[in-house]
Amino acid sequence: MGLLSGFGGPFVVVLASYFLFSFVQTRRAIQRQKKQHACQEPPNYPHRDPIFGSDLFRDNAENSKKFGLLDTWTNRYKKYGETFTAIFQGTQAICTVDPKSLQAITTINFKDYGVQPMRRAATLPFLGEGVFTMDGAFWEHSRALIRPTFSKTNIANLPAFEINLQKFWDLLPKDGSTVDLKPLLCKLFIDTSTQFLFGESVNILDVKEPQRSQEFLDAFHYAQQGTGKRLQLGKLAFLYYDKKYYESIKVAHAFADYYVDKAIKYRKSHLVEKDAKVDSLPGDDAPERNIVLLHEMAMETDNPKDLRNQIMHGRSTVFLAGHESSAITIGNAIFQLSRHPGKWEKLRAEVRSLGSAPLTLDRLKSLKYISNVIKETVHLYPVASMSTRMAYKDTILPTGRGPTKTSPVFVRKGTIVMSSVFALHRIGECWKPDPEAFRPERWEGDFQPGPNYMPFGWGIRTCPARSLAEMEIAYTLARMAEKYERIECRDEVVEWVEELRVSTSSRNGTKVGLIEVQSLRSILRRYFEE
Numbered sequence: 001m002g003l004l005s006g007f008g009g010p011f012v013v014v015l016a017s018y019f020l021f022s023f024v025q026t027r028r029a030i031q032r033q034k035k036q037h038a039c040q041e042p043p044n045y046p047h048r049d050p051i052f053g054s055d056l057f058r059d060n061a062e063n064s065k066k067f068g069l070l071d072t073w074t075n076r077y078k079k080y081g082e083t084f085t086a087i088f089q090g091t092q093a094i095c096t097v098d099p100k101s102l103q104a105i106t107t108i109n110f111k112d113y114g115v116q117p118m119r120r121a122a123t124l125p126f127l128g129e130g131v132f133t134m135d136g137a138f139w140e141h142s143r144a145l146i147r148p149t150f151s152k153t154n155i156a157n158l159p160a161f162e163i164n165l166q167k168f169w170d171l172l173p174k175d176g177s178t179v180d181l182k183p184l185l186c187k188l189f190i191d192t193s194t195q196f197l198f199g200e201s202v203n204i205l206d207v208k209e210p211q212r213s214q215e216f217l218d219a220f221h222y223a224q225q226g227t228g229k230r231l232q233l234g235k236l237a238f239l240y241y242d243k244k245y246y247e248s249i250k251v252a253h254a255f256a257d258y259y260v261d262k263a264i265k266y267r268k269s270h271l272v273e274k275d276a277k278v279d280s281l282p283g284d285d286a287p288e289r290n291i292v293l294l295h296e297m298a299m300e301t302d303n304p305k306d307l308r309n310q311i312m313h314g315r316s317t318v319f320l321a322g323h324e325s326s327a328i329t330i331g332n333a334i335f336q337l338s339r340h341p342g343k344w345e346k347l348r349a350e351v352r353s354l355g356s357a358p359l360t361l362d363r364l365k366s367l368k369y370i371s372n373v374i375k376e377t378v379h380l381y382p383v384a385s386m387s388t389r390m391a392y393k394d395t396i397l398p399t400g401r402g403p404t405k406t407s408p409v410f411v412r413k414g415t416i417v418m419s420s421v422f423a424l425h426r427i428g429e430c431w432k433p434d435p436e437a438f439r440p441e442r443w444e445g446d447f448q449p450g451p452n453y454m455p456f457g458w459g460i461r462t463c464p465a466r467s468l469a470e471m472e473i474a475y476t477l478a479r480m481a482e483k484y485e486r487i488e489c490r491d492e493v494v495e496w497v498e499e500l501r502v503s504t505s506s507r508n509g510t511k512v513g514l515i516e517v518q519s520l521r522s523i524l525r526r527y528f529e530e
């Protein structure tokens with residue numbers, strides 16, 4: 001005791017001096033780097049609580065409750081500038097929608113940033129570790145697992161998709177009465193993506209189908225909703241407790257495990273087949289088989305946990321990505337087209353110009369207006385509306401500050417860099433004069449928004465399924481155009497209202513009346529007969 005009290009004073013002084021010295025050294029190093037790169041300071045968000053940023057947190061929560069968080073962020077960028085600093089749950093944050101900076105984060109300076117610190121803990125109970133939540137070697141391994149499948153299936157399996165589409169038609173009213181397309185489109189893509197992922201569809205479109213699939217789906221959506229809340233809570237995710245959330249996770253995992261077991265059996269039998277083939281005569285070609293993502297992954301690993309994680313994984317899981325993003329985007333496109341009958345007619349005229357031959361991939365690719373409708377839909381309503389990264393080291397955002405907005409911004413290690421893709425798609429000069437208008441025509445000619453447009457992400461972590469998704473969306477719209485003369489808006493609320501979960505969608509769905517081509521003819525026939 002005496003010894004401690006004897007040394008206590010000098011020890012504290014030495015320790016304090018050490019910290020002071022390191023602090024001064026770090027500040028000097030930062031100043032040197034700032035000077036070397038001619039960095040400028042971004043403006044600060046006017047916090048009332050500059051330590052924890054609790055005012056910003058509360059403001060976000062209140063606007064989220066009023067379904068106005070996306071507009072709130074857009075207005076903040078308009079007010080404080082395209083790049084400004086803030087405090088997010090006690091951590092320094094840089095909020096930016098500067099296109100060149102976002103481009104640098106996702107390409108040349110990719111390794112300086114990561115997603116894991118924000119995503120892993122919040123998503124772990126449900127999604128485990130996988131391509132969506134991890135960085136570095138783990139992410140590279142996960143991405144490598146799914147890459148071969150996406151490169152082979154860039155070409156969507158349209159005949160298989162058509163089978164599901166036929167079942168989808170059966171669920172739609174034939175008499176033009178009001179229907180909300182949102183949940184039905186979701187079912188269409190659940191069947192499509194489970195076919196692609198597991199090799200067998202859960203057949204949720206089938207009205208006679210067992211309630212097991214519905215039970216899984218409800219559990220999946222509940223767990224997904226809880227995961228969305230945990231992501232919003234950020235560092236405070238551990239405070240989130242909901243018994244039903246954990247029960248839902250158990251149901252969803254049990255469902256996934258069934259398919260994982262099958263995939264592992266497939267791997268074993270396929271490896272035996274492969275060994276047998278070594279002894280077979282040359283020229284014995286393997287029969288054509290459909291690509292099943294889980295089987296492709298099972299050929300790379302036999303680790304059940306690894307496989308389940310890849311199945312369960314958020315946007316990256318093929319499951320969530322496959323069924324949600326495309327379904328939401330088609331719903332949003334119809335949402336707008338039902339409010340713009342002239343544009344629906346233009347889309348139909350383009351599809352009619354192809355004649356009666358079946359819709360092949362090449363024919364789909366020639367449909368420029370449909371392609372522009374898709375681009376415009378994800379411009380207005382990006383499914384991934386927010387993007388967040390953390391700096392793993394001291395680094396630089398190349399532009400964004402200074403009088404000409406070309407001066408770099410210094411980013412200290414541990415800073416969160418937050419971006420609103422929703423705001424990015426509204427703020428840039430290229431969107432003027434009508435960034436909020438639904439105008440597929442803006443994509444005609446040589447319009448190139450470059451990094452002002454990132455609905456599928458950008459750079460190294462960009463969506464690997466972009467072509468697949470675009471083809472499936474184009475096919476669905478083209479087939480609807482063949483079938484429906486008119487799509488009437490039946491929403492009571494005219495505006496699009498946000499719903500923020502892991503993905504961003506229309507809170508009020510897409511309520512429409514679908515007027516079939518034939519039924520219009522028969523109405524006219526009846527009219528003239530009378």
Ligand code: HEM
Pocket residue numbers: 115131132143146315316317318321322323325326329378382383384387454455456457458460461462463464465466468469
């Ligand atoms: C309209 C449809 C879609 C949109 C708008 C979309 C958008 C995105 C975005 C923005 C990202 C990047 C997220 C980030 O930066 O962290 C992403 C990643 C990803 N998407 Fe998509 N996606 C769509 C459809 C799909 C589909 C259908 C699949 C699979 C069948 C898929 C699989 C993935 C995967 C695996 C990743 C993770 C990439 C990585 O982190 O390395 N997406 N998607």
